[in-house]
Amino acid sequence: MNSALAIFRALANSTRLRVLALLRSMELSVGELAQVLGQSQPRVSRHVKILCDAGLAERRKEGSWVFVALGGADTVGPVLAALDAWEAGDHWGVADEARLAAVRADRASAAAEWFEAHAGEWDAIRSLHIAEEQVEAAMAKALGDAKLGCLVDIGTGTGRMLELFAPLAGQALGIDRSSEMLRLARAKLSERGLANAELRQADLYALPLQDGGADAAILHHVLHFAQQPGAAIGEAARVLDDGGKLLIVDFAPHDREDLRSRDAHTRLGFSDEQILGWFDSAGLSPVQIETLEGGELTVKLWLGRKTGIETKEVKAA
Known part of the structure; x- marks a missing residue:
């Protein structure tokens, strides 16, 4: 019962529902979530903490970045199934998907720049x-x-x-x-x-x-x-x-x-x-x-x- 209460409390907020929907698409850093949501990083971090405390999300530190992913399937699966059954579509979802595409493009661009800068090193070994x-x-x-x-x-x-x-x-x-x-x-x-x-x-x-x-x-x-x-x-x-x-x-x-x-x-x-x-x-x-x-x-x-x-x-x- 306590677990169910924590889950429903965590979901009783539109921003946290948006975060959950975004994490279904891909693992995101807190900064990337802030970029998509159009909110400050501290505010997004607070929402992420609530989701993590309820078992709906997980945080992983990588260097100075913190990445967020969906929580365990046993907890998240039934929640996502219920949201899918109730989903009627909303403008936030469309806008978030568009901004998420920009995040993907930024990642791809950064990767391409790194490979271009280090291509000589890779080629030297492969040769x-x-x-x-x-x-x-x-x-x-x-x-x-x-x-x-x-x-x-x-x-x-x-x-x-x-x-x-x-x-x-x-x-x-x-x-x-x-x-x-x-x-x-x-x-x-x-x-x-x-x-x-x-x-x-x-x-x-x-x-x-x-x-x-x-x-x-x-x-x-x-x-x-x-x-x-x-x-x-x-x-x-x-x-x-x-x-x-x-x-x-x-x-x-x-x-x-x-x-x-x-x-x-x-x-x-x-x-x-x-x-x-x-x-x-x-x-x-x-x-x-x-x-x-x-x-x-x-x-x-x-x-x-x-x-x-x-x-x-x-x-x-």
């Missing part, structure tokens, strides 16, 4: 190995066509893995420490309309998921930045359910020391023995190893499955 399209095709083949359930992309960066694989997942979660990267990813996911994908700022050594909460996890060109690769793999394994898959994509051992000094690569690639040793320590059974040559750097794929069900013999390609 050293096989085309990214071939890497992504190999990843898709390794993960298969079956639904992925809950997918976690660890070190999501600009959200490319979510863009590729979220359509196969019931729920997709992108994790990154960089608030700047998450803003770029958010712009991309918004453009693609991937409603089942969300983003969280967190450390790869402390993922914001419960034990066994995910069915698949990806570490795509992330591990060579890690100070403790074994710990990162162990944490990824922790959040996988029995039978869950971990796909690692990274470089084979190489001697490009300039990548360490220029691009902050902590590790200059990994051997099969290293990865399989970490798999074993984390309770993962190797399923597939693939080598993609073509360039100065060789790309490797390692697919592991969390033990607890029978696994197939490891395949090398």
Whole structure:
């Protein structure tokens, strides 16, 4: 009864109803909500707090920004169903959707400017190995066509893995420490309309998921930045359910020391023995190893499955 009272009190305000409607479309920062609603940030923050206290919304801090998303489905679902049944349309909804389109455009513009400024850095790395399209095709083949359930992309960066694989997942979660990267990813996911994908700022050594909460996890060109690769793999394994898959994509051992000094690569690639040793320590059974040559750097794929069900013999390609 107390929970129902808090929900109805929270909804007894036109601005908070508008906020709820906006969050159905996309996760928004408090500043973006203020922009769409035409209200001050402190005022919007007060409305957001009331919604969060009622469980209708959640706040996530990323650097100096605070992003707001819908609350848990158990609480929000019945409320949204009721609002849909009662909805007769109003001028606020039309105006808010128009201003929301402007927010999407601003995000896309900021992302384009960042990529233009950093394109040389990305191109320099990509020129050293096989085309990214071939890497992504190999990843898709390794993960298969079956639904992925809950997918976690660890070190999501600009959200490319979510863009590729979220359509196969019931729920997709992108994790990154960089608030700047998450803003770029958010712009991309918004453009693609991937409603089942969300983003969280967190450390790869402390993922914001419960034990066994995910069915698949990806570490795509992330591990060579890690100070403790074994710990990162162990944490990824922790959040996988029995039978869950971990796909690692990274470089084979190489001697490009300039990548360490220029691009902050902590590790200059990994051997099969290293990865399989970490798999074993984390309770993962190797399923597939693939080598993609073509360039100065060789790309490797390692697919592991969390033990607890029978696994197939490891395949090398």
